Amino acid sequence: MKLTKLLTSAAVALGLATTAMADTTKVGFVYVGPVGDGGWTYEHDKGRQAVEAKFGDKVETTFVESVPEGADAERVITQMALQGADLIFTTSFGYMDPTINVAKKFPKVKFEHATGYKQADNVSVYSARFYEGRAVQGHIAGHMSKTNKVGYIASFPIPEVIRGINSAYIHAKKVNPDIEFSVIWAYTWFDPAKEADAAKALIEQGADVILQHTDSTAPQAAAQAAGNVITFGQASDMGEYAPFPRVSSIIDDWAPYYVARTQAVMDGTWESVSTWDGIGAGMVGIGEISDAVPADVKASALALKESLADGSYHAFTGPLNKQDGSAWLAEGETAADYGDNGLAGLNFYVEGITAEIPN
Amino acid sequence: MDLSAINPVLLIASLMVAATPLLLAAIGELVVERAGVLNLGVEGMMIIGAIAGFAISVETTSPMLGLVAAMIAGAVLSLLFAFLTQFALANQVASGLALTLFGLGLSALMGQSYVGVKPPAMAKLDIPVLSDIPVLGPILFSHDPVLYIGIALTGAVFWFLKKSRGGLILRAVGESHDAAHALGYNVIRVRILAIMFGGACAGLGGAYISLIRVPQWTEGMTAGIGWIALALVVFASWKPWRVLLGAYLFGGINVLQLNLQAAGIAIPVEYLAMSPYLITILVLVIMSADKSGAPASLGRTFHASQ
Numbered sequence: 001m002k003l004t005k006l007l008t009s010a011a012v013a014l015g016l017a018t019t020a021m022a023d024t025t026k027v028g029f030v031y032v033g034p035v036g037d038g039g040w041t042y043e044h045d046k047g048r049q050a051v052e053a054k055f056g057d058k059v060e061t062t063f064v065e066s067v068p069e070g071a072d073a074e075r076v077i078t079q080m081a082l083q084g085a086d087l088i089f090t091t092s093f094g095y096m097d098p099t100i101n102v103a104k105k106f107p108k109v110k111f112e113h114a115t116g117y118k119q120a121d122n123v124s125v126y127s128a129r130f131y132e133g134r135a136v137q138g139h140i141a142g143h144m145s146k147t148n149k150v151g152y153i154a155s156f157p158i159p160e161v162i163r164g165i166n167s168a169y170i171h172a173k174k175v176n177p178d179i180e181f182s183v184i185w186a187y188t189w190f191d192p193a194k195e196a197d198a199a200k201a202l203i204e205q206g207a208d209v210i211l212q213h214t215d216s217t218a219p220q221a222a223a224q225a226a227g228n229v230i231t232f233g234q235a236s237d238m239g240e241y242a243p244f245p246r247v248s249s250i251i252d253d254w255a256p257y258y259v260a261r262t263q264a265v266m267d268g269t270w271e272s273v274s275t276w277d278g279i280g281a282g283m284v285g286i287g288e289i290s291d292a293v294p295a296d297v298k299a300s301a302l303a304l305k306e307s308l309a310d311g312s313y314h315a316f317t318g319p320l321n322k323q324d325g326s327a328w329l330a331e332g333e334t335a336a337d338y339g340d341n342g343l344a345g346l347n348f349y350v351e352g353i354t355a356e357i358p359n
Numbered sequence: 360m361d362l363s364a365i366n367p368v369l370l371i372a373s374l375m376v377a378a379t380p381l382l383l384a385a386i387g388e389l390v391v392e393r394a395g396v397l398n399l400g401v402e403g404m405m406i407i408g409a410i411a412g413f414a415i416s417v418e419t420t421s422p423m424l425g426l427v428a429a430m431i432a433g434a435v436l437s438l439l440f441a442f443l444t445q446f447a448l449a450n451q452v453a454s455g456l457a458l459t460l461f462g463l464g465l466s467a468l469m470g471q472s473y474v475g476v477k478p479p480a481m482a483k484l485d486i487p488v489l490s491d492i493p494v495l496g497p498i499l500f501s502h503d504p505v506l507y508i509g510i511a512l513t514g515a516v517f518w519f520l521k522k523s524r525g526g527l528i529l530r531a532v533g534e535s536h537d538a539a540h541a542l543g544y545n546v547i548r549v550r551i552l553a554i555m556f557g558g559a560c561a562g563l564g565g566a567y568i569s570l571i572r573v574p575q576w577t578e579g580m581t582a583g584i585g586w587i588a589l590a591l592v593v594f595a596s597w598k599p600w601r602v603l604l605g606a607y608l609f610g611g612i613n614v615l616q617l618n619l620q621a622a623g624i625a626i627p628v629e630y631l632a633m634s635p636y637l638i639t640i641l642v643l644v645i646m647s648a649d650k651s652g653a654p655a656s657l658g659r660t661f662h663a664s665q
Binding site for chain 1: 365366369370377380467470471474475476477568572573574577578579580581582583584613614617618620621622623627628629632
């Protein structure tokens with residue numbers, strides 16, 4: 001008798017506990033680098049902090065940093081779901097399949113995967129049109145380069161990175177027909193020593209503009225040591241290297257999206273969506289263009305930014321050919337987001353880039 | 360493809376820089392393992408050295424003090440490992456792994472206020488006249504002092520292990536701690552000293568990354584070099600000059616493959632990216648065909664009563 005009573009009260013207590021818990025919304029974040037990387041993960045964590053600041057006690061956020069892409073990610077995401085997370089943001093391309101796999105096992109948990117393309121009933125995808133920012137960088141790079149050589153530190157050969165290289169190249173070429181791009185694939189998102197070595201190799205071979213699609217500030221330091229090389233902040237402002245070598249930056253602003261999605265879960269209005277916003281919606285910001293850039297270049301770069309923001313200009317506007325010379329976009333045609341040759345699955349360089357994309 | 364864009368002189372000079380942290384960490388671990396202790400905490404000690412060296416040199420504006428602090432920090436952290444394995448007789452593999460995890464976490468905590476700070480620059484050892492010699496000058500005579508310390512240390516460790524009485528005792532401890540104990544040598548003391556030496560070297564290697572090679576502090580910035588150092592010691596069959604060769608090979612091919620990529624050579628990037636690992640392992644495995652094995656007591660715990 002006593003045992004039953006004990007069990008009942010335990011059950012009641014447990015019930016009470018769960019209802020008390022239900023008031024707080026648990027939001028989990030999975031990061032690919034450390035929160036102190038000064039770039040990609042740093043900005044995602046700022047988004048997480050914005051969620052905490054906005055909802056206070058009503059929300060409980062957790063995060064796991066430096067999670068390798070692949071099987072380990074699946075374990076981490078599963079663990080978060082098991083611990084009762086209501087909403088989980090997985091913030092790197094390589095978490096795509098793990099997120100989908102875990103989402104199947106936890107139909108009641110909402111998932112949000114960044115920069116991927118696989119959606120499900122409880123998995124939204126969201127990304128930013130970084131290539132719009134790359135267009136502005138390419139424009140400045142084309143004007144500023146004296147050696148006509150731009151070095152590009154790329155991470156992995158995925159559509160997001162290839163879009164960036166294409167966009168930067170197109171807009172550099174537009175203002176400087178002699179421009180050449182050298183691309184190094186680092187096969188990492190975050191490895192300061194390797195990123196520094198890659199930057200040094202590019203600089204030693206004559207590049208005087210370094211663009212990076214990796215997350216640490218190491219290339220900035222390498223450019224600073226070289227003395228006559230300009231760089232751009234990646235994912236975060238990297239303003240500590242302004243005004244020189246860092247002359248501008250692409251800033252990811254995830255906070256409004258994270259707040260809105262958390263709100264949707266609280267209100268019970270969350271639906272699986274595909275979000276892809278750019279400069280116009282504020283998801284991509286252009287960091288201050290420093291005084292190292294001549295005033296007329298700065299003005300034309302800002303004009304380009306405005307035209308991208310209000311939609312009057314698309315970063316991929318024809319005529320554009322693929323690298324092999326075959327036609328991609330006709331005169332005045334703009335690239336579609338999805339479908340064959342669409343931006344979401346972009347896997348080729350535009351005409352003029354001499355390097356090859358690794359398979 | 361434009362191979363002429365690669366300047367071989369600059370290439371060799373920068374491969375020496377890329378190889379130095381690996382060399383420092385590996386030469387320290389070599390001494391530890393020759394004393395019969397397997398410390399898997401190299402990565403943790405490196406990253407602690409990286410942040411300690413960075414923090415001290417920022418605060419004091421002296422890179423030299425930073426390097427000294429990094430060595431002390433690495434050695435202090437290794438004492439934790441020494442206590443666990445030599446007095447508490449804990450499993451060395453588990454303790455080493457714990458040390459790495461602890462080091463990574465602690466460094467992130469210590470480094471919070473140093474993200475984005477720039478360290479004072481380390482002056483290069485520009486030897487007048489000598490550094491102006493074409494070709495040889497930039498390669499041999501215009502580096503930072505730590506790079507030369509790395510090479511000198513390799514020679515010193517070689518001499519110590521091969522020629523000195525202390526080295527003989529250390530090797531005896533590593534080969535058979537029971538025999539060394541029976542001869543009256545203090546096995547625990549020898550091992551603790553070796554562990555501390557390994558910690559100091561790893562710390563210096565870490566600080567080399569954060570102060571000279573990159574130079575800045577970011578969390579997790581050693582990015583696995585400690586693990587490569589551990590593997591290097593094994594593939595170099597516990598011989599100092601082979602460690603030097605392996606480190607230069609690995610660092611060199613790494614820098615070379617980045618340069619080849621930048622020059623747009625028509626080798627698939629995947630092959631280039633794996634080449635440092637493949638070639639280093641291949642060369643060292645072929646060299647170690649003479650069957651020189653691991654120290655016989657490697658990884659075994661010692662207690663005088665057993």
